Amino acid sequence: xxxxxxxxxxxxxxxxxxxxxxxxxxxxxxxxxxxxxxxxxxxxxxxxxxxxxxxxxxxxxxxxxxxxxxxxxxxxxxxxxxxxxxxxxxxxxxxxxxxxxxxxxxxxxxxxxxxxxxxxxxxxxxxxxxxxxxxxxxxxxxxxxxxxxxxxxxxxxxxxxxxxxxxxxxxxxxxxxxxxxxxxxxxxxxxxxxxxxxxxxxxxxxxxxxxxxxxxxxxxxxxxxxxxxxxxxxxxxxxxxxxxxxx
Amino acid sequence: xxxxxxxxxxxxxxxxxxxxxxxxxxxxxxxxxxxxxxxxxxxxxxxxxxxxxxxxxxxxxxxxxxxxxxxxxxxxxxxxxxxxxxxxxxxxxxxxxxxxxxxxxxxxxxxxxxxxxxxxxxxxxxxxxxxxxxxxxxxxxxxxxxxxxxxxxxxxxxxxxxxxxxxxxxxxxxxxxxxxxxxxxxxxxxxxxxxxxxxxxxxxxxxxxxxxxxxxxxxxxxxxxxxxxxxxxxxxxxxxxxxxxxx
DNA sequence: GGCGTAAGTTTGTATATACCTGTATATACA
DNA sequence: TGTATATACAGGTATATACAAACTTACGCC
Numbered sequence: 001x002x003x004x005x006x007x008x009x010x011x012x013x014x015x016x017x018x019x020x021x022x023x024x025x026x027x028x029x030x031x032x033x034x035x036x037x038x039x040x041x042x043x044x045x046x047x048x049x050x051x052x053x054x055x056x057x058x059x060x061x062x063x064x065x066x067x068x069x070x071x072x073x074x075x076x077x078x079x080x081x082x083x084x085x086x087x088x089x090x091x092x093x094x095x096x097x098x099x100x101x102x103x104x105x106x107x108x109x110x111x112x113x114x115x116x117x118x119x120x121x122x123x124x125x126x127x128x129x130x131x132x133x134x135x136x137x138x139x140x141x142x143x144x145x146x147x148x149x150x151x152x153x154x155x156x157x158x159x160x161x162x163x164x165x166x167x168x169x170x171x172x173x174x175x176x177x178x179x180x181x182x183x184x185x186x187x188x189x190x191x192x193x194x195x196x197x198x199x200x201x202x203x204x205x206x207x208x209x210x211x212x213x214x215x216x217x218x219x220x221x222x223x224x225x226x227x228x229x230x231x232x233x234x235x236x237x238x239x240x241x242x243x244x245x246x247x
Numbered sequence: 248x249x250x251x252x253x254x255x256x257x258x259x260x261x262x263x264x265x266x267x268x269x270x271x272x273x274x275x276x277x278x279x280x281x282x283x284x285x286x287x288x289x290x291x292x293x294x295x296x297x298x299x300x301x302x303x304x305x306x307x308x309x310x311x312x313x314x315x316x317x318x319x320x321x322x323x324x325x326x327x328x329x330x331x332x333x334x335x336x337x338x339x340x341x342x343x344x345x346x347x348x349x350x351x352x353x354x355x356x357x358x359x360x361x362x363x364x365x366x367x368x369x370x371x372x373x374x375x376x377x378x379x380x381x382x383x384x385x386x387x388x389x390x391x392x393x394x395x396x397x398x399x400x401x402x403x404x405x406x407x408x409x410x411x412x413x414x415x416x417x418x419x420x421x422x423x424x425x426x427x428x429x430x431x432x433x434x435x436x437x438x439x440x441x442x443x444x445x446x447x448x449x450x451x452x453x454x455x456x457x458x459x460x461x462x463x464x465x466x467x468x469x470x471x472x473x474x475x476x477x478x479x480x481x482x483x484x485x486x487x488x489x490x491x492x493x494x
Numbered sequence: 495g496g497c498g499t500a501a502g503t504t505t506g507t508a509t510a511t512a513c514c515t516g517t518a519t520a521t522a523c524a
Numbered sequence: 525t526g527t528a529t530a531t532a533c534a535g536g537t538a539t540a541t542a543c544a545a546a547c548t549t550a551c552g553c554c
């Protein structure tokens with residue numbers, strides 16, 4: 001269906017659209033990696049049998065979308081994935097702590113392969129019985145407990161997850177590099193910590209926590225579901241953006 | 248400087264860019280309001296003395312940015328401001344409550360003109376002594392206190408603010424229509440409610456609250472600074488989006 | 495008046511062409 | 525060996541042209 005020339009409305013897909021989806025398939029499929037140089041406009045003109053202006057439009061629009069990087073005189077390259085999407089500045093914990101002048105350290109509390117029960121399967125939009133990886137860890141700012149991370153990972157999509165050393169790099173940054181992401185969901189809540197959370201974060205019952213749950217998809221499959229719990233007095237989310245003209 | 252033909256890099260501004268900024272000046276300056284029909288491609292061809300493809304590119308890019316709406320055979324129109332920017336679904340309280348099947352009601356607790364002291368002036372990025380409007384109100388879901396709203400408004404930019412009936416429509420929706428917005432800032436926190444907040448929201452000391460602070464700008468001036476406080480068990484923020492291809 | 499058709503307008507797409515600037519590379523020269 | 529020059533190639537912009545599709549309007553006919 002991807003290579004179809006018909007849109008869903010059963011109208012012929014414009015040539016520049018065909019070229020765009022073809023290029024995106026190369027990028028999302030992994031045959032063209034970030035930093036790779038892709039064929040020149042004239043190459044694509046010959047390959048697709050269209051005029052250069054049509055190829056130019058496809059490449060220009062993908063560049064505006066942040067998928068490609070063009071350098072006059074040199075070529076067109078696959079852009080690095082865009083980490084912060086601008087509206088809310090949700091970064092990796094270590095970046096957050098570093099940006100506030102702290103020193104990040106992490107501690108893996110458990111890391112294992114599990115079989116999904118109904119509750120966990122629901123989080124991952126899948127069915128019970130699926131193989132998953134489960135990690136629970138703590139992030140510290142210096143010696144202060146800063147964030148609890150409870151994460152499930154789709155074992156089929158990220159088979160090497162168990163082999164990583166998450167005391168140095170965070171799961172977030174590993175997953176960012178290891179799996180392409182097509183969709184992201186965030187849920188932000190304010191909750192009172194439960195008994196375990198109070199213990200691990202050294203909190204009182206009346207200390208509120210900010211909870212950020214994130215799910216990421218690769219096409220129709222959930223890659224990971226993670227729940228971050230941070231003391232409310234240490235962590236907050238902020239973002240500043242222009243409602244139009246995303247640049 | 249706006250009508251200059253030179254970019255900051257001292258290179259001539261492309262014709263299609265010149266047309267884009269000209270159109271944006273009309274929109275942001277208010278001479279073309281949302282819903283208005285703007286001149287056709289051929290009108291702009293005559294007006295700017297360029298080819299139709301150049302005008303077409305300018306209009307197409309503004310359409311992709313969400314600033315214009317084009318209807319084949321009919322014309323090009325100024326798009327309505329985009330309320331939800333996609334990454335986090337931050338809507339008006341009444342919409343939120345309605346979306347969750349509740350019934351919104353609000354109660355203005357105070358509404359007055361004030362003169363900014365240093366603390367308030369800092370919130371609005373201005374100086375002490377400036378005239379502001381200050382509203383404090385409660386939003387209910389049926390009879391349950393749902394959100395406290397504490398808002399300052401730039402009196403020069405929104406002179407009619409005091410005359411509105413905020414027991415029917417919310418300040419958010421009034422401001423959305425009354426003032427164009429060029430920039431938005433959000434800060435999200437989890438806090439324990441203070442004495443007043445506990446009283447007005449009918450909470451215990453250990454009930455966490457989600458606080459959303461929003462500031463909006465019109466060019467270099469802060470239009471409004473608002474702090475929303477909601478019980479954590481009633482209110483949460485969520486959003487789902489595609490990291491690339493904003494469509 | 496009501497209806498259908500034709501003409502005109504408006505946007506959408508595609509092409510061929512032209513000229514510009516910037517980059518890389520091969521070549522000639524000192 | 526290092527430097528200058530010529531050349532080819534890359535993308536960036538602009539134009540004139542063409543046809544298609546969606547819509548509006550005017551007009552003629554019944």
